[in-house]
Amino acid sequence: MKKTLIFCVPLVVLAALISCRKLFWAIQNELKPKHGVLLKANGPGNTYELIDSVLGGSAEEVPDCSHPAFGRHIAEVYDSTLRCYVFAFYIHVTPDNDRCVAFDRQRNEIKTYGPSPDSLKGFLGDTVTHAWIFKLDSGFQASPNFTHIHQIKAGDGDDGAPIITLTPRKGNPDKMQVIHTGSSSTTSLGTVLQVPLAPFKGAWVRAEEHIIYQTAGSYSLTIHRLSDDSVLLSYSNTNIDMWRNGTTFVRPKWGIYRSLDTPSALRDETVLFNDFYIAKGKTD
Secondary structure (H helix, E strand, O other): OOHHHOOOOOHHHHOOOOOHHHHOHHHHHHHOOOOEEEEOOOOOOOHHHHHHHHHOOOOEEOOHHHOOOOOOOEEEEEEOOOOEEEEEEEEOOOOOOEOOOEOOEEEEEEEOOOOOOHHHOEOOOOEEEEEEEEEEOOOOOOOOOOEEEEEEEEOOOOOOOOOEEEEEEOOOOOEEEEEEOOOOOOOOOEEEEEEEOHHHEOOEEEEEEEEEOOOOEEEEEEEEEOOOOOEEEEEEEEEEOOOOOOOOOEEEEEEEEEEOOOHHHOOOEEEEEEEEEEEEOOOO
16 A cells, blocks of 8 residues: 555544544654645644645635635634544635635635745646545535636646646536646546545545646546545546646645535535645655
8 A cells, every 4th residue: 555545544443543643643753754744733723824834825715805704714623523623614605705806706725836835836747646634514515617625726827727626516416526627628638537426425535646747747536435445536647738838836726616606506615624745756
């Protein structure tokens, strides 16, 4: 088993028995010093400051300006299943929007970007690993338009459409999709995988993503459910356009970013995340 998975498997048996501090000992004490960084919740208060201390700059893209009465839209809350604090990303159908700039969508995300350390950015030729855990509520409602909970985006140059998105999609039945957009229509693959959304709802899952940033690059994403370690989603492609014209770096984003074109399909949501891990180079 890949070394980057060490922190995930024990959750299946031990989540109800030991603390999060012990659950993630493997990442903190084996992987992090050698390869990457780990952003994990540590308790209420100073949440933005904690995120910024790891990701750099002001790493939040939040709807606070449109909804100041609610306060900060990312908080740290205690999760009784994992028995530790996690990040709660809040989004409200009204009045949240996209940072008081765009009003047909709403965004509550964290990211790496220009001011982030170079070790957290993907440069041409880099091999990068991202890992994280997340939980959609049992009543989660996806938009029929778009709802992204993870993005890989160019940091500059042709940085409009994301290169990769993880997208819950309303349908019959609802789906979880992996969508790819290359640097041109001929290199864009569109929806490369979709699986039923139902198994994701109400369950903690872990995601692990491996990327080689090249025009003929590599991408893989695997998501396991923590309770039984079952694979809910797995995709791999070793010849995929993972670089954009005019780009100097690529970066990850996590949170909830959704269309408001069909507000009747939406509800106020809280999406939980924790243990964002970013590493360069091979980790196995």
